[in-house]
Amino acid sequence: xxxxxxxxxxxxxxxxxxxxxxxxxxxxxxxxxxxxxxxxxxxxxxxxxxxxxxxxxxxxxxxxxxxxxxxxxxxxxxxxxxxxxxxxxxxxxxxxxxxxxxxxxxxxxxxxxxxxxxxxxxxxxxxxxxxxxxxxxxxxxxxxxxxxxxxxxxxxxxxxxxxxxxxxxxxxxxxxxxxxxxxxxxxxxxxxxxxxxxxxxxxxxxxxxxxxxxxxxxxxxxxxxxxxxxxxxxxxxxxxxxxxxxxxxxxxxxxxxxxxxxxx
Amino acid sequence: xxxxxxxxxxxxxxxxxxxxxxxxxxxxxxxxxxxxxxxxxxxxxxxxxxxxxxxxxxxxxxxxxxxxxxxxxxxxxxxxxxxxxxxxxxxxxxxxxxxxxxxxxxxxxxxxxxxxxxxxxxxxxxxxxxxxxxxxxxxxxxxxxxxxxxxxxxxxxxxxxxxxxxxxxxxxxxxxxxxxxxxxxxxxxxxxxxxxxxxxxxxxxxxxxxxxxxxxxxxxxxxxxxxxxxxxxxxxxxxxxxxxxxxxxxxxxxxxxxxxxxxxxxxxxxxxxxxxxxxxxxxxxxxxxxxxxxxxxxxxxxxxxxxxxxxxx
Numbered sequence: 001x002x003x004x005x006x007x008x009x010x011x012x013x014x015x016x017x018x019x020x021x022x023x024x025x026x027x028x029x030x031x032x033x034x035x036x037x038x039x040x041x042x043x044x045x046x047x048x049x050x051x052x053x054x055x056x057x058x059x060x061x062x063x064x065x066x067x068x069x070x071x072x073x074x075x076x077x078x079x080x081x082x083x084x085x086x087x088x089x090x091x092x093x094x095x096x097x098x099x100x101x102x103x104x105x106x107x108x109x110x111x112x113x114x115x116x117x118x119x120x121x122x123x124x125x126x127x128x129x130x131x132x133x134x135x136x137x138x139x140x141x142x143x144x145x146x147x148x149x150x151x152x153x154x155x156x157x158x159x160x161x162x163x164x165x166x167x168x169x170x171x172x173x174x175x176x177x178x179x180x181x182x183x184x185x186x187x188x189x190x191x192x193x194x195x196x197x198x199x200x201x202x203x204x205x206x207x208x209x210x211x212x213x214x215x216x217x218x219x220x221x222x223x224x225x226x227x228x229x230x231x232x233x234x235x236x237x238x239x240x241x242x243x244x245x246x247x248x249x250x251x252x253x254x255x256x257x258x259x260x261x262x263x264x
Numbered sequence: 265x266x267x268x269x270x271x272x273x274x275x276x277x278x279x280x281x282x283x284x285x286x287x288x289x290x291x292x293x294x295x296x297x298x299x300x301x302x303x304x305x306x307x308x309x310x311x312x313x314x315x316x317x318x319x320x321x322x323x324x325x326x327x328x329x330x331x332x333x334x335x336x337x338x339x340x341x342x343x344x345x346x347x348x349x350x351x352x353x354x355x356x357x358x359x360x361x362x363x364x365x366x367x368x369x370x371x372x373x374x375x376x377x378x379x380x381x382x383x384x385x386x387x388x389x390x391x392x393x394x395x396x397x398x399x400x401x402x403x404x405x406x407x408x409x410x411x412x413x414x415x416x417x418x419x420x421x422x423x424x425x426x427x428x429x430x431x432x433x434x435x436x437x438x439x440x441x442x443x444x445x446x447x448x449x450x451x452x453x454x455x456x457x458x459x460x461x462x463x464x465x466x467x468x469x470x471x472x473x474x475x476x477x478x479x480x481x482x483x484x485x486x487x488x489x490x491x492x493x494x495x496x497x498x499x500x501x502x503x504x505x506x507x508x509x510x511x512x513x514x515x516x517x518x519x520x521x522x523x524x525x526x527x528x529x530x531x532x533x534x535x536x537x538x539x540x541x542x543x544x545x546x547x548x549x550x551x552x553x554x555x556x557x558x559x560x561x562x563x564x565x566x567x568x569x570x571x572x573x574x575x576x577x
Contacts, residue, residue, distance in 0.1 A: 053473055077482070085479025098474025100489050102568055111488070112478045147568045163478065 001068075002026040003171045003203045004050060004088075008063035011045050011054065011227075019045045019058065021227040027171065027220075030201040032194075034208055034218035036250065042227040043207045044093075047173045050205065051090050052080055067171070086116045089164035093176040096156030099148040106144040109163055116167055131162045135192055154185040161189065165196050172196065174206040178213060190217055211250060215239055223247045265564075269557065276553045283549045284339075284542055288332045291538055298536040299324060302348045305535040322348070335542065344546075345539030349532060354543040357528065362547075364435065365517070365524035369509035371440060372447045376505070379452045384459025389486065391464065399456060406453025415446040415519045433520040443520045447513055451505060458501060462494040469493075496566055503559035510551045 004027040011020040020042040027033050035043040048054050050065055052072050065072045067083055075083065084090075092098045099108055110124035119127070125144070132140040135158045148156055157177065164172060174193065178186040190213060196202050208214055214221055214235075221238040223231040223246065231244040242248045299318040303310040310318070319325050323334060338345060344354035387399040409417075422442060423431045433439040466472070467490055475485045512526025521527070525544065532540035564571045 051477055053476055056468070081479050081481060083479070084477055090477040092470070092474065092477075095474075097470040098477070100471040100475070100493070102493055102566075103489065108475075111480065111484075115478070115480050115484070147572070149569055150572070160474075 002028050002066070003068065004205065005066040006046070006050070006063070007066070009046070009049065009060060009065060010062040011042070011049055011058055012061045013055075014057040018061070019227050020049070022063070023224075023227075023229045024063070025220075025222055025229065025232050027203050027205055029170070030197060030203055031219045032197060032204040032206065032217050033220045033222060034206050034214035035222045035224060036208060036211060036214050037224035037230075038209060040226075041224040043224045044175050046224070047090070047175055047205055047207055051084060051088060051173055053090075082116070085112060085169070086167050087169055088171040088173060089167060089169040091157075091160050091164050091172070091174040091177045094153065094157075094180045095160030095177070096148050096151065096153060098160065099156070101148050103147070104144070105146055105148065105151070105159055109144070109159075109166075112163055113166060127166065128162070131166050132159065135162045136188065137162075154181050157181055157185070157189065158192075161192060165192075165200075165202075168200045169202060172202050172204045174204060176207055176209070179208070179210065186213070193217065211253075223250065265561075269561075272553070272557045272560075276550065279553055280546060280549050283545055284336070285332060287542060287545045288335070288538075289328065291536065291541055292328050292331075294536065296536055297324070298322060298348060298538055301534075301536045305349060335539070339546075344543045347532070347537050347540040349535045349537040349540065354539050357540060358525065358543050358547065361512075361523060361525045361528045364522060365510065365512040365526060367435075368440065368443060368447070368513070368517070368522060368524055369506070372444050372451070372509055373502075373506060375444055375448045376451045376455060377502075379448070380455030380459060383452070383456040385463065385486070385491070387456060387460040388463035388467065396460075399460075403453035403456050406449050407457065409450065411446055411450055411513075412515050412519060414449060415442075415516055418442050418446055419519075433522050435523075443516050443522050446516050446520075447509070455498070455501070459494065459498060462497050463490060466490045466494045492566070496563065499562050499566070500559055503555045507548075507552045507555045510555075511548050 006026070007024050009020060009023045010018055012018050023042075023046060025033070035046065037043050045054065045058060049058070049060055050067075050072075054060070060073070067087060070079075072080070072083075099105070106125060106128065109128040110121055113119060113124040113127060114121070117124075129140045129144055132143055137143050137155060137158055143151065143155060143159065148159075151159065157180065161177065172193070177193070178189050181189060193204060193206070194217060197204060204217075206213070206217060218235050220233065221231075221235055222229060223238065223244065225246045231238060231242065231247045238247060239251065242251060297315075297319075299315050299322055300310065302318065303315075323331055326334075335345065344358075346352065347354050347357050350357055383399050383403070387396045390396045419431055419442060423429045429438060429442050433443055463486075472485060472490060475489060476482075512524045512529065514526035514530050516522070517524045517527035518530055525547070529541065529544045531537075532544065
């Protein structure tokens with residue numbers, strides 16, 4: 001069964017330019033799909049639409065987005081709220097900015113849990129601490145009692161991932177979750193997301209401009225350019241037998257960059 | 265924190281010295297003469313000899329610095345001097361008029377908060393809906409109307425035409441309604457707009473999108489996250505308004521003959537009642553320094569970013 005299905009989705013900003021043009025693809029249960037493309041290709045817009053939180057001015061001008069079998073647009077506000085956090089969760093690029101700077105991590109974490117589960121504050125606190133520990137965050141008590149601005153970028157990112165994974169959603173949306181992190185933390189975060197899929201069967205849609213991350217994580221790869229879906233296929237198809245010229249170009253860039261770094 | 269407060273109170277002393285000195289100099293520089301005004305206000309035309317004698321008695325012939333020094337010395341001994349207009353001590357005058365101003369200020373502040381917050385919140389939450397347009401339209405008038413005009417308008421409608429209130433305000437609930445309305449209508453209007461703007465700015469913050477993505481109910485986002493954060497800039501404005509109100513709204517107190525400190529100081533300035541003006545200036549300086557201190561403390565309590573950064577220093 002598909003967790004997420006995009007049918008002929010177009011998105012416009014302020015009635016001017018089309019940021020996403022007639023995109024269709026599906027994400028089956030437990031599958032990892034990477035959306036790659038350069039900045040401005042509409043990939044972030046696409047997953048913001050998938051959770052129903054388009055940036056201001058953005059509207060879905062055609063097509064529909066199905067979560068499970070339900071059309072997001074047809075959901076009531078309360079249904080949508082239940083889906084968010086519980087059914088699908090989102091990790092934003094520089095996720096620390098998506099936490100309230102004036103509330104402690106534990107407050108926001110426990111609040112999130114208690115909005116979806118009937119648990120006491122204490123149970124919520126313990127569950128959150130446990131989840132942070134599985135993400136290998138050192139000194140979880142300190143992290144829990146810190147304000148977001150007291151944590152490093154990598155720590156905040158992992159807190160956000162922990163919060164997103166806590167509800168064991170069917171679908172995890174990740175918008176460049178690793179691009180703000182240094183390389184060692186990047187590898188950890190990628191591994192943790194893959195572990196989540198192993199343990200809970202969560203499907204993941206990850207937006208990245210990093211072909212390396214995409215080829216390491218994804219089962220399927222979607223290639224976007226100028227709002228259009230240029231190519232969609234399994235990792236093997238896209239990486240070893242690309243059809244579209246743009247995909248070929250993208251792939252040519254990756255090894256050359258690595259080659260250059262190796263040479264230094 | 266205690267050290268911080270002590271430091272600020274020490275600053276108060278410096279501020280008081282500076283402010284009283286400056287006012288002293290400025291009042292001395294005004295063209296008319298306190299001795300003459302004393303008699304004029306009593307309806308007398310004093311002779312030159314009498315004026316000279318009075319000047320000597322009031323110490324107006326000494327150099328300004330000596331006059332200031334004498335006044336300061338007396339203040340340090342707890343003597344604010346004697347009002348030349350009312351013929352009683354400044355202290356008695358102030359303590360008689362202050363409660364009236366405090367009452368007007370307190371009631372007005374409560375009215376402002378009670379009305380402006382719900383209106384501002386409603387306006388922000390219903391952005392670009394009918395309720396928002398109505399609030400913005402009406403508050404535009406509230407902000408634009410000069411308060412003396414508003415006072416006269418309200419007086420004309422409710423006191424003269426409808427006869428619901430007396431033109432001269434009395435110290436009673438009924439007597440307070442018009443002055444409070446005149447004071448608060450512009451403030452409610454401006455605060456409703458400020459609160460709306462602050463809320464909308466916060467609502468655009470990424471953490472709101474984050475909270476929505478985590479499935480936090482909208483009501484909780486507004487009350488638990490957005491409103492507490494949006495209140496911070498409002499606190500500063502409220503502090504200034506409190507200072508303004510406690511200084512006595514001179515125009516409104518005068519128009520409604522409200523026997524408060526604002527009314528008193530207008531009269532004191534008219535007759536060059538230097539000791540009374542100085543007493544008022546001390547009060548204002550204390551009010552503003554204290555209000556600023558309270559705002560700063562409130563900021564520290566409300567904003568962990570300021571609180572924790574200061575602690576590290």
